[in-house]
Amino acid sequence: MPLDLKVSMDTSAMSQALAQLTDAELPGAIAHGLNRVAGMAKRAVQSRMEEVFDNPKPWTKNAFFVRTATPQDQTAWVATRDFAPGGTAAYDYLRPEIFGGPRPMKKSEKALRPIVGDQYWVPGRGAPLDAYGNIQRGEIVRILSRMSLMQDPLQNMTDRTARRLSRKGQNARGQRSEYFIAREKGNGRPLGIYKLIGPGTVAPILVFVRQPSYRAVLPVEQIVQDTVDQNAAAMIGKAVRYALRKRLE
Structure with missing residues (x-):
């Protein structure tokens, strides 16, 4: 089963910034902010891989991707690739590193x-x-x-x-x-x-x-959530400024 981590933000704490936008601008700005913070979360996972793995392959580092939000569907996801033509999907061998246990x-x-x-x-x-x-x-x-x-x-x-x-x-x-x-x-x-x-x-x-067993060294869910918590407000602020600039174009 693939791993899909929903990236969501409580926009009520950012109401002052969002109040600058019209109803038509608001969905796009929120989607833009969600996608920026989801991208940061994916890069944070890749950065942790470089810390805990010895020279990870590009294939391994690219096990995660962002499924982007849109103005119509304001949900972004950090998800795993579960398909590998002719080989093993990176998530299949990363699972013990994420959750711990035997591979x-x-x-x-x-x-x-x-x-x-x-x-x-x-x-x-x-x-x-x-x-x-x-x-x-x-x-x-x-x-x-x-x-x-x-x-x-x-x-x-x-x-x-x-x-x-x-x-x-x-x-x-x-x-x-x-x-x-x-x-x-x-x-x-x-x-x-x-x-x-x-x-x-x-x-x-x-x-x-014997069947190798691993300690969880890549807590992806925690990494993603921490990144969202630490950067959501800043990303929404940038999204609002982006929308305001677009208004003037």
């Missing part, structure tokens, strides 16, 4: 279920990371392809590729590719996905962990 499974974790069960992973020391500290998407795709777990079977590794890796000595011992599941001695519990990176040398790419 849901990533798509890659669900894809790995047939061979490792309900395992959650974190990047291992051998994982290639992007500029934001996340494992490179191409590495995840390669793992799923090598292990024949891609949703589209045509994207899985072919026997021809497996033979080529074998000829070059690039497949881990007893495996079709350079990737393999490391297991705990005795009980066989999956420990992670490892990769052959050189003769006799392997490195952990994905390390399996």
Whole structure:
């Protein structure tokens, strides 16, 4: 479910400023003020992200947008984007950071279920990371392809590729590719996905962990409400001045 936070203001405390406007000007001025303070609230959420997250992706920072008010509908919202073509909506993975608690499974974790069960992973020391500290998407795709777990079977590794890796000595011992599941001695519990990176040398790419749980560090509702409370009067004042200038044009 998306998160929609209504931005509303008690205009009775601003009656003196609003009294300068005509009945025709009033709805537009209020909508203008609401949209300005909603924009401030969205930017306050983004600013908090920069404080609590280590180099957040633009995709993450843009998880929130303003659904604007109009003279006919004097309600503005700070809302979350709940659609992500071909990926995961930022709000889906931000939810534990907003409310606290365990995070849901990533798509890659669900894809790995047939061979490792309900395992959650974190990047291992051998994982290639992007500029934001996340494992490179191409590495995840390669793992799923090598292990024949891609949703589209045509994207899985072919026997021809497996033979080529074998000829070059690039497949881990007893495996079709350079990737393999490391297991705990005795009980066989999956420990992670490892990769052959050189003769006799392997490195952990994905390390399996218990379901991660988070402390709420991004209280979006409180951030939005505090921004509204602190800036509503000033934004309505600016909206009134804007309407008065428009009257003279």
